[in-house]
Amino acid sequence: MMASGSEQLPVLVFGTTVTALGAVRTFARLGHAVWTHTEPGDVVTLSRYYRPMPLPAAFDPKAPTAARLESILRALPTPKAFLLPCSDFWTEAATELPDDLKARFPACLSPREAIYTLTDKGRLAATMESLGLPHPRSFAIEREDDLAAIDDRVFESAFLKPKSSPLFLQVFKAKGLHVHSRAEALASFREVKAAGFEVILQEYIPGPPTGHFFIDGFMDRQHVVQARFARQRLRMYPPDFGNSTYMASVPVATVQPAMDALETLLRHLRYRGIFSAEYKRDPRDGTFHLIEVNARPWWYVGYAEHCRVPVCEMAYADALGLPLGQQPPYPIGARCVYPQFDAQEYRWRRSQGLQHASLLTYAGAWLTAHKPVFAWDDPWPAVSGALTQLGQSLRKRLGRA
Secondary structure: OOOOOOOOEEEEOOHHHHHHHHHHHHHHOOOOOOEEEOOOOHHHHHHOOEEEEEOOOOOOOOOOOHHHHHHHHHHOOOOOOEEEOHHHHHHHHHHOOOOHHHHHHHOOOOOOHHHHHHHHHHHHHHHHHHHHOOOOOOEEEEEEHHHHHHHHHHHHHHHEEEEHHHHHHHHHOOOOOOOOOOHHHHHHHHHHHHHHOEEEEEEOOOOOOOHEEEEEEEOOOOOOEEEEEEEEHHHHEEEOOOOEEEEEEEEEHHHHHHHHHHHHHHHHHHOOOEEEEEOOOOOOOEEEEEEEEEEOOOOHHHHHOOOOOHHHHHHHHOOOOOOOOOOOOOOOOOOEEHHHHHHHHHHHHHHOOOOOOOOOHHHHHHHEEOOOOOOOOOOOOHHHHHHHHHHHHHHHHHHOO
């Protein structure tokens, strides 16, 4: 809606996975020319809307992210385009662009300090503490002696969490490492320290996946929230520190204390742009604790757009100084499922002998709910992924035969 018109700028998407795919589809469907820079073989490269961004002759894929971004933008022939970074790395790099490139490629971004506060879990915890906002108890761990100063009771339900998570996830295949004693914490700390990561020790808030709620939206240049979208996690995989596999939209009123606290945080940071915040409701007292905030589009941005929450269009309009319009009401109870990971959640429950819904119930969700990869007007990313998964499964079975 906000992005329509005869003088639409091209859109430059930097990112990977379903985050970039959702953003690309949104702008392409609105009639924009969309150029994408992603990793070779990423799911977005299978989209009918994918157009690879031209790279300079001397492009160095191993250069720092900020240097790569600048080299790509300087080589582009287009005089002006909207820039949409879809990962922490690209968002941080966009804040460091020279002024001439920021003018030529407008983006809807927060100040650099705000971005780094939200992407660094240690800085975020300290900021929440200073503002008196609910969050899990967190402890900065710089050296082994820091663990010695923490009360024994903290280790009964805690985990080590990276200050910045993307590379940690690649190395340890998890967003965090559970610890149940000081000795476990020390052993895990030595392991992550040896791998080059900085971590914090954080309280683990108990409760099932349904205790997780997400608030997605958009804050404009005047630091006013113009779009709000609340959703509840119904299933997740892996069972600890995993991602949502099945969820439903809920009224903002359901998470009003969390919404109020989030707005306080974002205004304090003078935030601007798309955001997605994860909260967990403590079953012991009902408090919503902030887990993390994505300062950019997120995995399920396409789901939000599907529910008429136009965060991508608002970012475009705000970057260009155009009217944003108003967010229409979004449907309550709208479901979204990621079948590939939801199937893994089903298999895990079955392997653990846990009570679970029937496979027929799961399949019903896979058929009827919104899906981040499959789209009727752009089916190949999902079809190709399904064929690849089927081939891998057949090879495994033949190998066991």
